[in-house]
Amino acid sequence: MIKTYQRDRLLGAINFFARNTNYCGKTKLMKLLYFLDFIHFKQTGKSVTGLDYYAWGRGPVPRSLFEEIMKMKPDMAKEIEIIKMGNFQKIKAKKPFNLDCFTPRQMKIMENVAYIFKDAKADDMVEVTHLKNQPWDQTLKQKGEFSRIDYLLAIDGSKDCIREDEAREVLEEISEMHTIFGTA
Numbered sequence: 001m002i003k004t005y006q007r008d009r010l011l012g013a014i015n016f017f018a019r020n021t022n023y024c025g026k027t028k029l030m031k032l033l034y035f036l037d038f039i040h041f042k043q044t045g046k047s048v049t050g051l052d053y054y055a056w057g058r059g060p061v062p063r064s065l066f067e068e069i070m071k072m073k074p075d076m077a078k079e080i081e082i083i084k085m086g087n088f089q090k091i092k093a094k095k096p097f098n099l100d101c102f103t104p105r106q107m108k109i110m111e112n113v114a115y116i117f118k119d120a121k122a123d124d125m126v127e128v129t130h131l132k133n134q135p136w137d138q139t140l141k142q143k144g145e146f147s148r149i150d151y152l153l154a155i156d157g158s159k160d161c162i163r164e165d166e167a168r169e170v171l172e173e174i175s176e177m178h179t180i181f182g183t184a
Helices: 005-020 026-044 063-070 074-079 104-116 122-129 135-142 164-181
Strands: 054-056 059-061 080-085 088-093
Touching (some): 005 074, 005 080, 005 088, 026 059, 026 063, 026 088, 026 122, 054 135, 059 122, 059 135, 074 080
Antiparallel strands (some): 080 088
């Protein structure tokens, strides 16, 4: 496996949310990462973790992470553990949090998301991820369940939002880099 900053940031974000929110199980984690990635994309044209999200019935899900949590790769198994508590599967950080791979903007977004949803349970977060005309809702209505959610749907023209043409340019540059370095 090629080691990338996106992988480091994914593992770091999981560790951060496990440490800084209560009731952090798999479903809540998926929603926290969704907010982190889509807020950051809206501002910069880049996701933090590199995950692709899909419009599942209960909300946006990064399918590759959902599957990996069932059978963790060694680097993830060193970072977190799953503690079964009845039907709830708590995600617990095993290593200290390392902020070295995060930008100040990424840290601020993570801190804000963790603060907002600190005591929320996954079911409490459903309403927010299902808001009308937001990326999950648009994808579900236009493409159907299990379809990939396009990050460009986060572009809404607000004052802290990157322009769509800029976001498309950033996405194209990222795609070219993945092709050049064989990390696609």
